[in-house]
Amino acid sequence: MIRHVIFDLDGTLVDSCRACMTIVEQMLADRGVPRRLDERRARTLISRGGKPLVRGLMGDACLDADADLAEFRSRYADSRTPETDLYPQVRQGLEQLVQAGLSLAICTNKPQNLCDAVLRDTGIAPLFDCVVGGREGLRAKPEPDLLGLALDRLGASASQCLFVGDSEVDHEVAHALAMPFLFAAWGYAQEGWNPHPSPRFATFGDVTRAIIALLEPEDARRYG
Incomplete structure (x- = not known):
């Protein structure tokens, strides 16, 4: 689950x-x-x-x-990151996922101090139980080091998680750890790229609804 x-x-x-x-x-x-x-x-x-x-x-x-x-x-x-730099529906979607009982985490190549500052500036830091940013001694995505650290801190297995990302790098690291992947098509992937068979979502609201639907008895392997 x-x-x-x-x-x-x-x-x-x-x-x-x-x-x-x-x-x-x-x-x-x-x-x-x-x-x-x-x-x-x-x-x-x-x-x-x-x-x-x-x-x-x-x-x-x-x-x-x-x-x-x-x-x-x-x-x-x-610099400061204004809340308006959040993509549409992000705050509302994250809050809905937390209310649904899910634990949220970040895994990014952005250095930890910059990641923490962005989350603080935009006001969404309290919604996350685990934030893993880039650091010395661990290889950046698509190597599995950072995502593996996130799993360790969550005390979770890959099968208990979904990874939501916008690029080939994110898909590759999720695939390496056999973690179901959801593609955020509004981000920075190369034009025309599609991580078949992983699902493609046009908005954060679409992602939120799909994840909440998975909380019902259903097979998440179709998001592999």
């Missing part, structure tokens, strides 16, 4: 694309190379991780990827 729902963060619960673009545009302007970034390209880079995102958006202005990533993360930590 499903007892826990684990969510990715960026592209699943929060649309962080504009915030990331603004920070990189500020970095470029400070270096004397002001540039308007392409949002479509930014969206394809976000799920690949911080370094590919910064390097991809900065282009030839990125001379030291590690230093530029550190600067990007420092600026991100100094």
Whole structure:
């Protein structure tokens, strides 16, 4: 029986694309190379991780990827994430899942301190029993380290969980641990990608209704 729902963060619960673009545009302007970034390209880079995102958006202005990533993360930590960056129906949907008796968790490659800040700023932190962000010593998704840590902290098996994510990376890590996967089609996946046979959802409200329906006696394996 499903007892826990684990969510990715960026592209699943929060649309962080504009915030990331603004920070990189500020970095470029400070270096004397002001540039308007392409949002479509930014969206394809976000799920690949911080370094590919910064390097991809900065282009030839990125001379030291590690230093530029550190600067990007420092600026991100100094910013605030408005509640309006939550995707539509996210807060209401999460509250409904908690009221239905489910335990909620986050598993994201976003560094733990930035993840905690985003959840706090948007006001949804109290809804989660477990928050696992990127950290030293554990490999990023799609490697199974972070999702495995989330399972350990929840005291759960993969069969007791659903993973809701928006990208190929999320699908791959869920598949590696044999965890049922629900595809958030509003996020940052490559255009046209579809994780068949996992179901595709157009809105967070659709995801919420599907999960609540699973609490009735029903076979969750169709979400594999």
